[in-house]
Amino acid sequence: MRLAYYPGCVAQESGKELDLATRWVCRKLGIELVEFPNFSCCGSGFIDEANSVLNVALNARNLAIAEKAGLDLLTVCSTCQGMLTLANRRLEEPAVKTKVDGALGQIGVSYHGGTSVRHLLQVLTESIGPEAIRRQVRRPLTGLKVGAFYGCHLLRPAAEMRSESAEDPHSFEDLIAALGATPVMYRGRVMCCGFPILFVKEETANRIAGHQIEDAKAHGAHAMATPCPLCHISLDSFQNLAERAVGRDLDMPIFHLPQLVGLALGATAEELGLPRHLVSTDSALQRIGEVAVPT
Amino acid sequence: MEAGLVKAPIEVYRFDPTHDRAPRYDRFELELAPHTPVLTALLKIRADSDPSLTMRYSCRSSICGSCAMVINSKSRLACQTPIGPELERHGRIVIDPMRNMPVLRDLVVEMGGFWGNYRKLEPHLIDNPERPMPEGRPSSMSPEEVERFKETPRCIACGACYSACPAVEHDAAFPGPMSLAKLYRFVVDPRDGGQRERLLKIQPGGLWLCLRCHLCTEACPKDVRPSERIRDLKEMAIALQGATEHGSKHAVAFKENIRERGVLNEFKLVRQTYNPIEMLGQVPQGLKIRRKKPEITQTPKPIEGLAEVEKLYEILDDEPEATK
Numbered sequence: 001m002r003l004a005y006y007p008g009c010v011a012q013e014s015g016k017e018l019d020l021a022t023r024w025v026c027r028k029l030g031i032e033l034v035e036f037p038n039f040s041c042c043g044s045g046f047i048d049e050a051n052s053v054l055n056v057a058l059n060a061r062n063l064a065i066a067e068k069a070g071l072d073l074l075t076v077c078s079t080c081q082g083m084l085t086l087a088n089r090r091l092e093e094p095a096v097k098t099k100v101d102g103a104l105g106q107i108g109v110s111y112h113g114g115t116s117v118r119h120l121l122q123v124l125t126e127s128i129g130p131e132a133i134r135r136q137v138r139r140p141l142t143g144l145k146v147g148a149f150y151g152c153h154l155l156r157p158a159a160e161m162r163s164e165s166a167e168d169p170h171s172f173e174d175l176i177a178a179l180g181a182t183p184v185m186y187r188g189r190v191m192c193c194g195f196p197i198l199f200v201k202e203e204t205a206n207r208i209a210g211h212q213i214e215d216a217k218a219h220g221a222h223a224m225a226t227p228c229p230l231c232h233i234s235l236d237s238f239q240n241l242a243e244r245a246v247g248r249d250l251d252m253p254i255f256h257l258p259q260l261v262g263l264a265l266g267a268t269a270e271e272l273g274l275p276r277h278l279v280s281t282d283s284a285l286q287r288i289g290e291v292a293v294p295t
Numbered sequence: 296m297e298a299g300l301v302k303a304p305i306e307v308y309r310f311d312p313t314h315d316r317a318p319r320y321d322r323f324e325l326e327l328a329p330h331t332p333v334l335t336a337l338l339k340i341r342a343d344s345d346p347s348l349t350m351r352y353s354c355r356s357s358i359c360g361s362c363a364m365v366i367n368s369k370s371r372l373a374c375q376t377p378i379g380p381e382l383e384r385h386g387r388i389v390i391d392p393m394r395n396m397p398v399l400r401d402l403v404v405e406m407g408g409f410w411g412n413y414r415k416l417e418p419h420l421i422d423n424p425e426r427p428m429p430e431g432r433p434s435s436m437s438p439e440e441v442e443r444f445k446e447t448p449r450c451i452a453c454g455a456c457y458s459a460c461p462a463v464e465h466d467a468a469f470p471g472p473m474s475l476a477k478l479y480r481f482v483v484d485p486r487d488g489g490q491r492e493r494l495l496k497i498q499p500g501g502l503w504l505c506l507r508c509h510l511c512t513e514a515c516p517k518d519v520r521p522s523e524r525i526r527d528l529k530e531m532a533i534a535l536q537g538a539t540e541h542g543s544k545h546a547v548a549f550k551e552n553i554r555e556r557g558v559l560n561e562f563k564l565v566r567q568t569y570n571p572i573e574m575l576g577q578v579p580q581g582l583k584i585r586r587k588k589p590e591i592t593q594t595p596k597p598i599e600g601l602a603e604v605e606k607l608y609e610i611l612d613d614e615p616e617a618t619k
Contacts, residue, residue, distance in 0.1 A: 009559035013595055014588040038600035040557040045507055046549035049529040054550070054611040061603060103610040107603040156509035157522070166513055167369055168384055187368055192461045192508035199568050200503045200542040204466045208506070211465070237584050276587050 001127065003074035003118070004066035005033035006084070008229070009041050011076055014237075015229040017273025021258035022076050022120065024267050028136070029128060033074065036065050042083035044230070045153070045196060052090075057100045059087030064104065064111035072116040074123060076258070078228035082153025082161065084117040089160045119154055121227045121257055122163065125171040130178035138266035140180025144223060144287045146260065147184040147216035148172035149235065151228030152192055166190070172257075176225065179264035186219040188212035193226075193234040203245055209234040210246035217252060223284040225255040232256055239279050253281040263290070300326045303378050304387040305336060307348065311400050318398075320389070321345070329379025333388065334362050336378055337402075349401040357516055360453030364402050365391040370458035370514045393458035409457050412470040416478045416493070423488030440485050447480040447524060449517040456511035456521050462504045469504040470497075472511035472521035479524040482531065494532045502528060503542020544568050554608050557598030561591050 011018040026033050039062050041047075048055040063084065066073045075081040090096045091113060104110060124133060150169060158166035169190065173183035194208030213235060216224050226232055235242070236254040243250050255263075259272045269290070274281045285291040296302070303325045310318035323340050334352055341348045352362040355374045362373040367385045370393060381388050396404035428434050456472035457463055463471050478497060481487050502525070511521040529546065538544040548567035552560055565577060585591050598604070 009561075009595075012558065013561055013593070014584070014591040016588070016590055038557075038598055038603075040598055040604050041553045041559055043553070044549065044559075046546045047553065049526060049543075049546040050533055050550040051612050052526070052530055054607065057607050057611055058553075058604065061607065099611070103607055106610060107606045109603065152506075152508040152510075157512050157520070192506045192510070194506065196506045196508075197462075197504055197542070199545040199565075200540070201466065201468075204462075204504065208461055208465050237588075238580070240583070241580065278584065278587055 001030065001123075002032040002034055002071060003123070004069060004071040005035055006039055006042075006062065006066075006073050006075050006080060008075065008077040008080040009044075010229040010233070015232060015256075017276045018076055018229050018232070018256045018258065020271065020273040021256055021262050021267070024271050025120075025258040025262045025265065028262075028265050028267075029124075029133070031074075031123065034069065034071055036069070038065060042077075042080040044079055045083065048083065048086070053096060053099050055083070056087045056090045056096055057103050059084050060091060060100050060104060060111045061107070061109055063087060063115040063117070064109045067111060067115045072118055074118055074120060076120045076227070076256075077230065078119070078151030078154035078226075079230050081117060081119040085161055088113065088115070088117065119227060121154070121171060121175070124257075124261065125175050130174045133175065133261070133265075134178040137178070137180060137264045139264055139288065139290070141176075141260070141264050141288050142180045144181040144284055145184050145220050146176045146181045146255075147186055147219065147221035147224045148176060148189050149193070149212065149216070149224050149226040149228075149231055149254075150190055151226060151231045152190075154227060155190060172225070172227070176260070179260060181260075181264075184216060184219045184221040186215045186221070188215035193228075193231040195230045195234040198234065198238070202241070205234065206238055206241040206245035209238060210242035210250065213239070213242060213250045213252045214246055214248070217250065221252070222287055223253040223255060223281070225257055225260045227257040229256065237278050251279065251283065253277070253279055253284040255281065255284075263288070296326050299328055301329050301379065301382060303327050303331075303336060303382060305340070306387060306389045307337070307340070307401070308391045309348075309401055310398050312398065327378055329382070330377050331379075332374050333366055333376045333378060333381070333390065334373035336388075337373060337390070349403050351403055358451065360451035363393055363453040363455045363458065363516075365393060365458065370394065370455040372453060372455065372516045375516050393454055395458055395460065395463045396454070404454075406454060409454050409471060409473070413452070413474045413477060416470065416474050416497070417489065418474075418477050418481065420481070420484065420487050421489035421492075423486055425488070426486055428486070434486050436485060443483040444480055445524065446517070446519045447476050450476060450480075450515075450519045451517055453516060455514040455516060456519075459510045459514035461508060461510065462506050466501075466504050468501045470501050472505075472515075472525065473519075475502065475505070475528060476519050476521040476524045479528050482528065491535065494528070494535050497528065498532045498536065498539050498543060502532060503540050505529075541568065550612070554605065554612075555597075556595055557601050557604045558595050560594055563594075 043055045155166040176183040194205035198205040306320040353359040462469040509522045538547040545568045
């Protein structure tokens, strides 16, 4: 399988461990990542708020790059997935399409709507399938209870994302089970991580993140996993502030989706960039016998 | 069991704050046709088993907006939710009162906060001197003008979006999805004279606390799509008065940030959003993150083809009318 790899900004910068883990897992599963150094940022929902037509045009340019190469786009971020898919949908509106096509024409780009945008979670669970992944597991994550945290834009608005049930998704849990771990069901798994207002009202954003982690913990999760690096920022990089906001210790290791997969397929913690997390993943690694329990 | 019926285990939240120390769930086992609405099931429970079960309802046709409640974790209308798919998916039906509003009794909640936020936004037409109401006949609109309302006139004020909203749950300063969708409806109404004032007031009035999680859009029984109208309000507010709040400053800063390199310059974005004093407050956490993730203060390489991105900005962002 060949896909146009759209890493998004965070995975190329402060969330580099997501890129490391993605490359490791894709190499292992025979997914060829074709790189395009001319991809621009998806706008992260913020450009959409400031200038929605510009946002569609920037993403149409990205989609056109993949279309020209005859490849589907692979994202590793729920927000990139949401924004690029939104561009495809908004281009179905004639007024938007006329404006965007006019602008793209002036830079010699044309986009015909042919690029499918696929998140790594969808490629792993729909194209490869949990069963095929289960057969490749070298280190089953037995005994580890994992709460999936989907990230809003992978699921909603459902009418635009048109993927699995937005209300009651199960692909991530199916994958977690295929890795040998036990998926934990909790209300927060389809809720918001607070990231969009981290720069608007930090305390509220931290409280929302803390609330979701508490929910996962109350349902028995030893760790959480997310297909979105922005959720990872909220849940991991700011977990100390989330703890302060909800007034209790959380100590919840947060895995990026391909880190969890990589771990089961035999990658080392270093290969997956686990030491880069703000919250240590050791307690989770101890449960699968990867790290010795401190005496 | 009669042919065509299914066993329907239903667990209903019960709480009377004047008598009960804590809420409880009462379990009822009914036999019903799969297409039976949850509301009909509740009415049957009340008729056959427990006349004290308290809830709001009226039309049973998704018009009055009275019977919103939380059914299997999702805020929605009981009259519009058939039991069959719920039982298939969850094996049972758990019914709770709406969230984000205090419980008065059982499934009835106190909606004063919801209505108060709505009233604060002056949900009525304000005279527009440029388009006075004609004497003796209704004020008419062109089909294009009506089109601008999008789906907002369909709202039945049931409260499902308010119940589903995490911003409402965690921050009292957020007016809620329904209020903002209704506000949008007046902002785009050509007969309304308050467009400017409405937008000026709403920027500092909680608009930017929307998390764009779209849970309201999924909860809405009338497909009003509040999250998308909130997004429209944000863009209109910025177009009118520029960035005045952290939220709008961040959105505009993000847009400018990407123009420079095509990818995000993370550290610069923080500096663009916060003033120097606020920046100081960010230093301890920033240093903590940088110890593990040194890239956070590094400047990324510009993308190839940056000139194309720049041109798109020139065409679509530098011309103010192009964004309208």
